[in-house]
Amino acid sequence: MKKDRLNVYFDPILTGELESLAARRKVSKSQIVEAALASYLSPDGADQREAAIVRRLDRLTRAIERLERDLTISTEALALFVKFWLTTTPPLPDTMRDAAQAKGRERYDGFVEALGRRLAKGSTLTKEVSEEGNRSSTNQ
Structure with missing residues (x-):
């Protein structure tokens, strides 16, 4: 398949990271850039990113709800203990x-x-x- 040649400019740091990734994965820099660009331009790429963000937010929401529940239980247990102790301890x-x-x-x-x-x-x-x-x- 015929491919078009493009000349692009990258920040030197980004170029170094691209070269490092290409060496680690044993693929060409062109393949990495082509895959990244295809992902960026993909119509469902935004949907996939949004779905990933929504999953992470859901996990964070559940974790915060558990923390809130645990904090409520701890606070109530401490308050009940203090109330019990104060009412049963003679002066x-x-x-x-x-x-x-x-x-x-x-x-x-x-x-x-x-x-x-x-x-x-x-x-x-x-x-x-x-x-x-x-x-x-x-x-x-």
Whole structure:
């Protein structure tokens, strides 16, 4: 089949990338440019790109919905725990208040330190619970 010859100009960086790709794929630069141009000019090329974008957006939407659901569950669980704890914990007598506040600050500092270590390691309670659930379901 007869082909027309075209002289085109490319940015030197793009030319280098084209030469590199042609060498890796062991095809001519003309074949790569011809395929790219055919794809660009194809009437359904835009539809294919749009469909790919829509699929990615759908995946992102589902992921965000899962995150929102998980955040709602976590927030509700924490709020319920705090409400339960506050309603069942009796108030301290005035004589013990200072010692209890000092102990509370010490425990809180330890809690923040432990939280920082766990997050730095990438370890979360959610992952641990999930892994334990997976182990127990395979043992049954």
